Amino acid sequence: MDALHPEVAGEFGPLTEYVGYALRRAQLKVFQDFIDTLDELDLRPAHFSVLTVVDANPGILQSRACAALGIQKANFVPLLDGLQRRGLLRRVALNGRANGLHLTDEGRKLLARARRLHDRHERRVLGVMSALERKRLIATLSRIAGLDEVSPRAAPAAARRSPSGSAAAPRRGSAAKRSP
Amino acid sequence: MDALHPEVAGEFGPLTEYVGYALRRAQLKVFQDFIDTLDELDLRPAHFSVLTVVDANPGILQSRACAALGIQKANFVPLLDGLQRRGLLRRVALNGRANGLHLTDEGRKLLARARRLHDRHERRVLGVMSALERKRLIATLSRIAGLDEVSPRAAPAAARRSPSGSAAAPRRGSAAKRSP
DNA sequence: GGGTTTCATTATGGGATATAACCATGAAGC
DNA sequence: GCTTCATGGTTATATCCCATAATGAAACCC
Numbered sequence A, B: 001m002d003a004l005h006p007e008v009a010g011e012f013g014p015l016t017e018y019v020g021y022a023l024r025r026a027q028l029k030v031f032q033d034f035i036d037t038l039d040e041l042d043l044r045p046a047h048f049s050v051l052t053v054v055d056a057n058p059g060i061l062q063s064r065a066c067a068a069l070g071i072q073k074a075n076f077v078p079l080l081d082g083l084q085r086r087g088l089l090r091r092v093a094l095n096g097r098a099n100g101l102h103l104t105d106e107g108r109k110l111l112a113r114a115r116r117l118h119d120r121h122e123r124r125v126l127g128v129m130s131a132l133e134r135k136r137l138i139a140t141l142s143r144i145a146g147l148d149e150v151s152p153r154a155a156p157a158a159a160r161r162s163p164s165g166s167a168a169a170p171r172r173g174s175a176a177k178r179s180p
Numbered sequence C: 001g002g003g004t005t006t007c008a009t010t011a012t013g014g015g016a017t018a019t020a021a022c023c024a025t026g027a028a029g030c
Numbered sequence D: 001g002c003t004t005c006a007t008g009g010t011t012a013t014a015t016c017c018c019a020t021a022a023t024g025a026a027a028c029c030c
Helices: A013-015 A019-039 A045-056 A061-071 A073-085 A105-124 A129-143 B013-017 B019-039 B045-056 B060-071 B073-085 B107-126 B131-145
Strands: A089-093 A099-103 B089-093 B101-105
Touching: A013 A019, A019 A105, A019 B019, A019 B107, A019 B131, A045 A061, A045 A073, A045 A089, A045 A099, A045 B013, A061 A073, A061 A099, A061 B013, A073 A089, A089 A105, A089 B019, A099 A105, A099 B107, A129 B019, A129 B131, B013 B019, B019 B045, B019 B107, B045 B060, B045 B073, B045 B089, B045 B101, B060 B073, B060 B101, B073 B089, B073 B131, B101 B107
Parallel strands: none
Antiparallel strands: A089 A099, B089 B101
8 A cells, every 4th residue: 555655645635646547537638639639520439440440351240340349239230320321331241141341432531531630639649758658658558458367356246337438449348259 | 650550450450559549448447447346335436536535625615526526516416415325425514505525434434445445456457567667657647638738739620529538437637627 | 785606406418338139140950 | 951059230228427508596796
C-alpha cells in the first residue's frame, strides 16, 4: 500500500495515483477527440474499426469479424445493416448461411478519408509525447491489454453483472470462436 | 502517415498500431478487472470514486463532487440515493438547497475494504511493468488526459451528436475543474 | 421585494451491449 | 436419405450508463 499511496490528493483524494484512473481519463479524452474527428463523416469508432478490419480482410466471415472486434454477433447485425444501407459494405452470401464481408468502392473511399482524419487525430494525441514515449506507451498498454491470465485469484464473485465496456475495442472475454 | 502506419496487420489491420486502440483495449481490460474486484462489495467503479472523493473532502457539495468526477448532476442523484440507502453516505442539508456529503462510519469501513481490494487490483495491473514503467505510464497518460487545448482545428463538425463516450465509470477525469 | 443564479431533483430518451430464443443451413453419421 | 448436431445469422428483450431538458426551491444581489 505504501507504494500505491504516495502523498496525493487535491480534490480527488488518492484517485490521481491509480493507473486505472489515469488510463480511464486518458482513454476518455482520446476517444472523445476521435469521436469528434470522425463526426463529419458520420462514422463512429465502431464503424471505423469494422471498416478497417473488413478492408484488411476482404471476405472475412461476419462471425469472425465481430469476434475479432469483440462485438457480440447480435449487436453486429444492426451495425452492419447501417454500413450496408449506406453502401459502404456488402454482405456476400457464401453458402446460404454464411456471409463474407466486403467493402464497396464507396466504403474504401470513405475509409480512406476516415484514415486521413484519424491520422490527424493520432498526430494530435502524439503531439504531447516523443516518438520514444509513444513506443513505450503502446508497448506497455499492449502488455496490459494482454494480462488475461494475470488475475487468477481475483475476479471472485464476478460473473454476476456483465462488463458493459464498449464495442470498438476487443473486449477479449466475449464468447467467440474462430473459424468454422 | 509513414510513422503512423508501419507494417502492421494480422486480423486487425492497422488497428494495433493506433494509440487510441491500444488505450481502449488496455482500459477495458483494467476496468473489467477492477469491476470484478469490487464486485464482492457490490460497488461499482463510480461508487468507489464517489466514496473516495467524499472521504477526501468531507462535507463537499454535491454539485462540486459530481463536477469533480465528471458525472452529470442529474445522474449523480440516484447514485447518491443508492449509497445513502445503504447507509454508506449522508447528505447533510447545509442551507435548504445545498447538501454537504459525508461518509458514515460504515461508509468509511466499506471504503477501507474497497481500498484493500483496489490495491490488490492495482498491484495485479502493475505486475506487468516495472516501477519506472509505471511512472512513465502515468506521466504520459496524465499528459494525454490534459490535452484539452490540443485540438484547436480539430473537432470540426462535432457538436452534432453528444459525447456519449465520455462520463462513464470512474470517469474520475472528464470535464472537471478543481477548486472553486 | 423582484429578478437572477445556484443546487438539487424528476422525467425522458438514446446508445450501446448482453442474453436468450429462434431460424436456417451445412456437415457428419448411420 | 434421414437424423443429429454444430454453425452463422437474426430477432427480440432487458439493462446500464449517460445526456438533456424541465421543474422546484432556496440563496444572492440591487
